[in-house]
Amino acid sequence: MSTREDALKKIIAHAKEYGFIFPSSEIYDGLAATYDYGQNGVLLKNKIKEYWWRSMTQLHSNIVGIDAAIFMHPTTWKASGHVDAFNDPLIDNKDSKKRYRADVLIEEHCAKIEQKINKEVDKAAKRFGDSFDREMYLQTNPRVVNYQQEIESIQQRLAKSLTNSDLADVKSLIEELGIVCPVSGSRNWTEVRQFNLMFSTKLGAAAENATDLYLRPETAQGIFVNFLNVQRSGRMKIPFGIAQIGKAFRNEIIARQFIFRMREFEQMEMQYFVAPGTEMQHYETWKQLRLNWHLALGITEDNYRFHDHDNLAHYANAAADIEFQFPFGFKELEGIHSRTDFDLKSHQEHSGKKIQYFDAEQNQSYVPYVVETSIGLDRMFLAILSTAYTEETLEDNSTRVVLKLPAPLAPIQCAVLPLVRKDGLPELAESIIKDLRLDYQVEYDEKDSIGKRYRRQDAIGTPVCVTVDHDSLQDRQVTVRFRDSMEQRRVSIDSLADILQQEVSMKSLLKKLTQATNSL
Ligand code: ATP
Numbered sequence: 001m002s003t004r005e006d007a008l009k010k011i012i013a014h015a016k017e018y019g020f021i022f023p024s025s026e027i028y029d030g031l032a033a034t035y036d037y038g039q040n041g042v043l044l045k046n047k048i049k050e051y052w053w054r055s056m057t058q059l060h061s062n063i064v065g066i067d068a069a070i071f072m073h074p075t076t077w078k079a080s081g082h083v084d085a086f087n088d089p090l091i092d093n094k095d096s097k098k099r100y101r102a103d104v105l106i107e108e109h110c111a112k113i114e115q116k117i118n119k120e121v122d123k124a125a126k127r128f129g130d131s132f133d134r135e136m137y138l139q140t141n142p143r144v145v146n147y148q149q150e151i152e153s154i155q156q157r158l159a160k161s162l163t164n165s166d167l168a169d170v171k172s173l174i175e176e177l178g179i180v181c182p183v184s185g186s187r188n189w190t191e192v193r194q195f196n197l198m199f200s201t202k203l204g205a206a207a208e209n210a211t212d213l214y215l216r217p218e219t220a221q222g223i224f225v226n227f228l229n230v231q232r233s234g235r236m237k238i239p240f241g242i243a244q245i246g247k248a249f250r251n252e253i254i255a256r257q258f259i260f261r262m263r264e265f266e267q268m269e270m271q272y273f274v275a276p277g278t279e280m281q282h283y284e285t286w287k288q289l290r291l292n293w294h295l296a297l298g299i300t301e302d303n304y305r306f307h308d309h310d311n312l313a314h315y316a317n318a319a320a321d322i323e324f325q326f327p328f329g330f331k332e333l334e335g336i337h338s339r340t341d342f343d344l345k346s347h348q349e350h351s352g353k354k355i356q357y358f359d360a361e362q363n364q365s366y367v368p369y370v371v372e373t374s375i376g377l378d379r380m381f382l383a384i385l386s387t388a389y390t391e392e393t394l395e396d397n398s399t400r401v402v403l404k405l406p407a408p409l410a411p412i413q414c415a416v417l418p419l420v421r422k423d424g425l426p427e428l429a430e431s432i433i434k435d436l437r438l439d440y441q442v443e444y445d446e447k448d449s450i451g452k453r454y455r456r457q458d459a460i461g462t463p464v465c466v467t468v469d470h471d472s473l474q475d476r477q478v479t480v481r482f483r484d485s486m487e488q489r490r491v492s493i494d495s496l497a498d499i500l501q502q503e504v505s506m507k508s509l510l511k512k513l514t515q516a517t518n519s520l
Contacts, residue, residue, distance in 0.1 A: 008327040011389050012258055014401065018460050020044065020385065021259065033255030033263045040460050041381075043411035043441060045266075048380055049245055050506060051409065052268045055293055055513055056243040063241035063270065064234055068222025070247060076221050077198065077214050079350035080343060081314050086217060087194035089162070089170055090253050096184035101253050102170045102192045105179050106158050110151045111329055117147050159311035167192040197250045199263075215249035220372060222246070223271045224343045227368075228355055231273075238357055238368055239282065241272040245377065257328055259378040266377035273368040275359060276341065282371045283318055283338040289517065290322060290336060290373050296513040297406040299387050305330060315342035324383045333383055334375035341367040384409065388461060403461030404484055408509040412462045413440040414500055417453050419469040421446045429468045432478070432493060440500055458483055463504050466496060 015021040019038035023030035037045055057065045077083050089102040120143060125132045138144055154177070161169035171192045180187055199215040216222065223242045230242055245268045255261045274282045287306065294304055302325075309319040316337050324333040344367045348355040356365045388403040407413070416433050418425035426446060436442045443462070445453050450467060457465050467479040472493070480499060481488045491499065502508060 005328075007386070007389075008258065011327065011386050014389060014403075014459070015041070015385065033252060033261065035259055035262065035378075040411040044384070044405070044409060044461075045377065045381055047409040047411070047506075048377060048384065049268065051297075051509060052293075052375070052377075052380075053243065053245060054506065054510060056241070056270055059510065059514060060241065062236070062239065063243055063272075064230060064236070065243045065245075066223065066226055066230060067246065068219070068226060068244065070216050071203065071213055072216060072221060072225065074211065074213055075350050076225060076347075077217075079346040080221050080224075081346070082198060082214070082217055083196075085314050086198055087196050088253055089167055089192045090195040091171065091174065091192045092190040093181035093184055093186060094188040094190060095186045096181050098181060098183050099253055100181075102167075102174060103158060103162065104254070105174060106154060106170075106177065109177050109179055110154055113147050113151050117144050120144050120147075155310055162311050165194075167194070195251075195253055197252065199249045199251050216247075217250050218248050218374070219244050219246045219267045219269045220271060220374070221343070223269070224347055224370075227273070227344060228353075231357065238359060239272060239274045239278070241270050243268075243270040245269075257326075259382050260326065260328075260331065262378055265379075267374060268377055268380075269372060269374045271339075272371045272373075273357070274371060275362070276366055276369050279338050279340070279369040279371055280318065283336065286371055286373055287320055287322075287336050290334060290375075292516050293513060294322065296509065296516055297384070297409070299384075299406070303383075303387060304333075307332070313337070315339045324379075326382065327386050333379050334373065337372045337374065339370040339372050341369050343370065344368060400455055400458055402458040402483060405461035405463075406509070407463035407483075407504045408506050410461045410463050410504065411441065412443045412457070412460060413504040414464045414466060414496075415443045415445055415453070415457045415462050416466045416468065417444075417450060418446050419450060419467060423470060424473055425468050425470070428472060429466075432466065432468070432496065436496060436500065439497070440504065454481060464500065 012021075018040055020041035022036045022038055024034035024036050025031050053065065056063050090099060091102040091105070092099050120141065121134065121137065124137055124141070125134070138148075154173070157173055158170065161167070161173065168191075171189065174189060175187065178187065198217050201213050201215060203211045203213045223244055226242070230236060231240075245266065247264060248267045249264050252261055252263055255263055259265075272282060272286065291304060291306075295301060304325075305323050307321045307323050309316070309321070312319055317340050318338040320336050321332040322334040322336070323330040344355045348367065355367060357368050358365045384405060385403070388405045390402050390404050392400050392402060394400060414436060416429045416436075418429040429444060429446075433442050433444055443457075445456070447453070454465060461483070463483045465481045465483075467481065469479070472478050476493045477490050478493055478496070479488050480491050480496070482503075
């Protein structure tokens with residue numbers, strides 16, 4: 001097993017053992033690509049949502065939120081293009097009977113070539129030592145340049161055949177590249193076919209009157225159909241945005257890599273309505289703003305990269321992904337799309353209702369253009385969890401597993417621990433919690449030695465532990481212990497609120513984000 005697969009396995013096991021993520025309906029052996037969030041998972045997930053929601057709606061006076069229904073009128077999906085075009089190219093291996101996404105097989109082939117580049121770079125870096133110039137090497141080493149050209153030409157060919165719906169060429173490409181089935185090892189492939197990813201269901205009890213419905217495959221359409229409602233009731237002036245967090249459903253052909261690709265997942269999307277012709281400028285700004293949002297969490301920049309789309313969706317005139325370095329390599333975490341006026345125009349045509357905005361400055365009406373930012377909440381959860389998971393060897397040679405989560409997102413922000421279970425220490429601990437829990441998720445733990453209790457809190461990522469001992473009864477001081485440094489400090493009980501405010505509050509994170517944005 002590669003170290004990367006090993007890392008993912010450890011994260012999955014840890015997530016289950018510590019109440020973050022369980023396989024769905026596990027007592028019935030689970031359901032493919034569906035997961036349940038446990039007691040700590042739901043807290044972390046809610047914190048990610050809060051960070052996204054407040055940074056969008058509270059920190060931007062021109063962005064408001066909505067919460068639309070999952071069920072929508074079926075014509076919505078005709079207008080959006082999903083009925084006709086929300087397909088993935090599918091291919092089966094005749095020997096293993098396994099099903100794959102044809103484009104993913106090709107992308108994985110490219111990822112292997114990329115690994116070869118990385119190996120060359122690592123080797124060269126060792127050889128040249130401090131004088132190594134990575135950029136220069138990438139641009140001039142003939143073998144690396146060849147690999148890069150190979151990747152580019154494969155990606156361009158794939159993009160072209162997908163754009164032209166030339167599925168026969170996608171199959172030819174798979175054959176020419178000699179891609180084999182990871183299970184059977186054979187090249188015995190079926191033709192490539194299109195597969196619609198929407199789940200359908202029925203509304204109404206009587207079969208003859210029932211209406212065919214779809215479970216929404218993206219939250220964006222709930223925003224588009226409410227454009228006029230929000231614009232008028234909120235007297236919104238362009239440019240303005242509408243944000244939403246909610247469930248989306250896709251019947252993914254292959255769903256693996258844990259919560260990276262699920263059939264039921266959550267999206268955090270924001271549609272920004274702008275005047276036609278200004279969309280590229282807003283698109284560039286949102287790319288930067290979104291990257292900033294990620295970086296404010298303290299996850300280092302080398303974990304992120306932009307990837308501009310070659311194969312644009314039917315609605316877009318520009319699109320980029322923010323890719324993240326997951327345990328299985330760089331993959332899409334978030335999309336920033338310039339969606340033109342495609343959606344609003346199409347809803348206007350299908351509904352027969354005029355969906356336009358009167359721009360008082362320009363003294364004319366138009367269908368606004370849209371720049372969208374769309375991030376998968378579950379993918380963000382995995383990004384955070386996988387970078388946080390750390391195994392450390394301590395000075396005494398023991399190991400500790402610690403989740404170095406961004407402190408304001410930790411499920412439990414503070415644990416209060418009485419040194420012993422008697423002599424009035426539990427009562428003092430409880431009285432401290434009573435104050436702190438008005439602002440924070442605080443946990444009380446009195447079982448086992450203090451060392452073991454610290455380890456338990458490390459394993460769920462609690463940034464601050466407060467230990468109450470006998471002296472605390474007299475001097476009203478406690479020991480504060482910090483997760484990452486394991487530094488311990490004696491402080492007064494009265495100063496705890498300030499310490500938490502500084503170290504773990506959502507406000508501290510939003511402040512950091514604001515400062516980074518202001519300095520743009
Ligand atoms: P992919 O190419 O990985 O299938 P996509 O390009 O279809 O993703 P979008 O339609 O742009 O994804 O959706 C926006 C975001 O929603 C993605 O960036 C991702 O974070 C999230 N997302 C999409 N599909 C899934 C899924 N099956 N499970 C979890 N998150 C998803």
